[in-house]
Amino acid sequence: MKILVSVKRVVDFNVKVRVKADGTGVETANVKMSMNPFDEIAVEEAVRLKEAGVATEIVVVSCGAQACQETLRTALAIGADRAILVETNEELQPLAVAKLLKKVTEKEQPGLVILGKQAIDDDANQTGQMLAALLNWPQATFASKVKISSGKAEVTREVDGGLETLSIKLPAIVTTDLRLNEPRYVTLPNIMKAKKKTLEILKPDALGVDVAPRLTTVKVVEPSKRKAGIKVPDAKALVDKLRNEAKVL
Amino acid sequence: MAVLVVAEHDNKSIRKATLNAVTAAQKLGPDIHVLVAGEQAGDAAKAAAQIAGVTKVLHADAPHLGAFLAENVAALLVGLSKNYSHILAPATSNGKNVMPRVAALLDVQQISDVSAVESADTFVRPIYAGNALATVKSKDPIKVITVRSTAFDAAAATGGSAAVEQVAAPADAGLSAFVSRELSKSERPELTAAKIIVSGGRGMASGENFTKVLEPLADKLGAAMGASRAAVDAGFVPNDWQVGQTGKIVAPDLYIAVGISGAIQHLAGMKDSRVIVAINKDEEAPIFQVADYGIVGDLFQIVPTVVEELKK
Numbered sequence: 001m002k003i004l005v006s007v008k009r010v011v012d013f014n015v016k017v018r019v020k021a022d023g024t025g026v027e028t029a030n031v032k033m034s035m036n037p038f039d040e041i042a043v044e045e046a047v048r049l050k051e052a053g054v055a056t057e058i059v060v061v062s063c064g065a066q067a068c069q070e071t072l073r074t075a076l077a078i079g080a081d082r083a084i085l086v087e088t089n090e091e092l093q094p095l096a097v098a099k100l101l102k103k104v105t106e107k108e109q110p111g112l113v114i115l116g117k118q119a120i121d122d123d124a125n126q127t128g129q130m131l132a133a134l135l136n137w138p139q140a141t142f143a144s145k146v147k148i149s150s151g152k153a154e155v156t157r158e159v160d161g162g163l164e165t166l167s168i169k170l171p172a173i174v175t176t177d178l179r180l181n182e183p184r185y186v187t188l189p190n191i192m193k194a195k196k197k198t199l200e201i202l203k204p205d206a207l208g209v210d211v212a213p214r215l216t217t218v219k220v221v222e223p224s225k226r227k228a229g230i231k232v233p234d235a236k237a238l239v240d241k242l243r244n245e246a247k248v249l
Numbered sequence: 250m251a252v253l254v255v256a257e258h259d260n261k262s263i264r265k266a267t268l269n270a271v272t273a274a275q276k277l278g279p280d281i282h283v284l285v286a287g288e289q290a291g292d293a294a295k296a297a298a299q300i301a302g303v304t305k306v307l308h309a310d311a312p313h314l315g316a317f318l319a320e321n322v323a324a325l326l327v328g329l330s331k332n333y334s335h336i337l338a339p340a341t342s343n344g345k346n347v348m349p350r351v352a353a354l355l356d357v358q359q360i361s362d363v364s365a366v367e368s369a370d371t372f373v374r375p376i377y378a379g380n381a382l383a384t385v386k387s388k389d390p391i392k393v394i395t396v397r398s399t400a401f402d403a404a405a406a407t408g409g410s411a412a413v414e415q416v417a418a419p420a421d422a423g424l425s426a427f428v429s430r431e432l433s434k435s436e437r438p439e440l441t442a443a444k445i446i447v448s449g450g451r452g453m454a455s456g457e458n459f460t461k462v463l464e465p466l467a468d469k470l471g472a473a474m475g476a477s478r479a480a481v482d483a484g485f486v487p488n489d490w491q492v493g494q495t496g497k498i499v500a501p502d503l504y505i506a507v508g509i510s511g512a513i514q515h516l517a518g519m520k521d522s523r524v525i526v527a528i529n530k531d532e533e534a535p536i537f538q539v540a541d542y543g544i545v546g547d548l549f550q551i552v553p554t555v556v557e558e559l560k561k
Contacts, residue, residue, distance in 0.1 A: 016513065017377045026381050038495075094349070095358045118495060120514075122376050124361045129319065129349035138424035139319050141346045144488065154428065158488050159342040160497070161439070162432035166318070168425040178478070178495060179488050214358035218371060218384040226520055229541035235554035238526065239561075241542050246524045248445070248503040249470075249559070 038116025452508020511536030
């Protein structure tokens with residue numbers, strides 16, 4: 001079975017983002033960029049399924065600017081076999097990405113597509129579900145465990161209040177939650193090997209997808225800051241403040 | 250045109266997040282319908298009819314709607330969509346699962362986790378773990394929206410008397426099946442609905458310490474218990490305790506952060522709490538920058554003395 005994994009290049013999770021002075025977005029120039037952490041979990045899961053003999057080939061895909069090639073190379077170093085970049089400098093919103101991924105999925109015919117549940121830049125949490133809708137495939141989002149057997153996937157999901165297990169027919173869409181696995185560190189030999197793997201470049205026009213944004217960003221502002229309060233010396237002082245000043249007890 | 254709110258419920262009663270979504274819907278129009286999709290969910294539909302401000306309840310009942318499977322619920326919503334200008338759901342795990350599927354089937358770009366309604370087509374939503382707020386304007390004919398519950402007051406659960414209309418459920422899509430559910434059993438209030446939350450981080454050092462040290466404090470306060478991602482990653486507590494960018498968003502009256510350093514991803518989930526208390530041995534920990542009251546010191550000594558003080 002072939003597995004397709006999509007990855008997104010985002011501002012590294014350790015970076016404290018700054019809103020641009022003109023209110024058009026956040027500063028991304030000269031900022032460290034990395035693979036979206038949930039996508040790293042998605043790549044790792046695919047590699048584990050290949051190591052377990054369930055998957056035969058892993059194709060990793062990213063949609064965005066030329067620099068996404070770096071992100072794809074990281075995925076190849078984790079263990080994906082080949083990469084596809086759908087290259088565009090246009091702003092891509094989740095619906096547009098889902099449409100592009102649909103075309104790539106139709107071309108590649110994977111048995112399973114794994115995506116991160118959410119990108120940590122726009123925090124949208126949409127693309128996997130949208131791709132499932134467009135393909136009319138089943139979806140299992142927020143996965144913490146994936147078992148593949150006889151044309152089905154049994155997926156345990158992180159839901160409010162606990163865990164839920166679904167059985168979905170393949171081909172299907174799975175999106176990852178953080179406890180699914182712990183991604184491996186990429187080693188230098190694997191980074192070298194990744195440089196030799198195939199990276200194909202496609203264009204949205206050639207795929208026949210209109211990627212025009214449906215949402216216009218009117219402005220981006222910093223949220224109002226909370227003021228730091230006071231330090232209290234001990235438990236007695238704390239309980240006194242909570243009872244008599246904050247009146248929350 | 251009317252506004253449709255997708256109810257979060259357990260077939261018997263309506264969950265509070267639905268009430269917050271109704272308040273968001275009231276900013277979009279006066280005619281508010283609530284969809285209760287479930288299995289033997291008559292009681293939940295009756296409860297929805299009593300929510301103040303709701304003008305009609307749509308009740309779809311079928312065995313294959315019982316587990317709220319995305320494929321089946323999305324098909325139902327697409328069938329109902331033509332009568333509505335907006336379809337809203339609370340940004341719960343169900344809402345996040347189903348609504349993007351609906352949006353894609355309708356060929357519209359969903360607006361996730363809305364924290365303010367500016368007008369019928371313009372909304373505010375947090376991005377980058379709440380470190381920025383984006384105002385976005387939608388060009389789509391139907392707006393598909395998930396609502397950040399903590400950003401809207403709850404509508405009154407009673408006082409309304411809407412009619413309940415039965416709607417037919419589309420056939421089972423047959424793509425997915427419910428297998429089992431393991432819900433954390435707890436006598437405590439639900440994390441997203443609690444007035445007080447006691448939350449632990451990596452500084453707790455073990456899962457056992459959550460039981461031994463934090464639980465007595467939570468018991469004394471009648472609080473829900475939460476955790477940082479670090480504590481979940483370390484395996485101390487289950488993932489559904491996680492507060493933060495990729496976990497639950499909470500805004501209780503009192504949030505007590507114990508042994509939590511305050512990574513931006515955690516702050517994203519709790520910084521709208523009314524009063525924040527931090528207990529941490531590291532004086533420089535970022536959590537103190539958002540805390541109203543902080544104690545610097547060893548949590549294993551401080552927390553038990555707080556419990557003692559509360560008994561006085």
